[in-house]
Amino acid sequence: KGALDHEQETRLVTTSTAFDALEKSREHPSSAKEWRERFNAEMAIREALEIEMMRIKGENAALLTEMKALREEERECGTAD
Structure with missing residues (x-):
């Protein structure tokens, strides 16, 4: 069983290495x-x-230009009251 597991592991590593080489x-x-x-x-x-x-x-x-204009308008409205 141990030898079989080792063989499967080796096969997986070999296959993985082959795919890695292909990707590279x-x-x-x-x-x-x-x-x-x-x-x-x-x-x-x-x-x-x-x-x-x-x-x-x-x-x-x-x-930014629009925000600046709105702030100016806001200031003008605030001072008009």
Whole structure:
């Protein structure tokens, strides 16, 4: 029974190691073409995130301007009483 358990454990470790190696080979492209494709994909993601960040900064600036105007209005209404 002990030898059988050891054999199953060894088989599991071997299988796990094989899957890990497969995953690592996917994570680390080997050819220049794969590197270029991955680089281009990463650059596209980065550009999309930068565009989204600019949009959010614009919204933030608009909200800050609106808040400032509301505070001014609030102050003016408070002093008018």
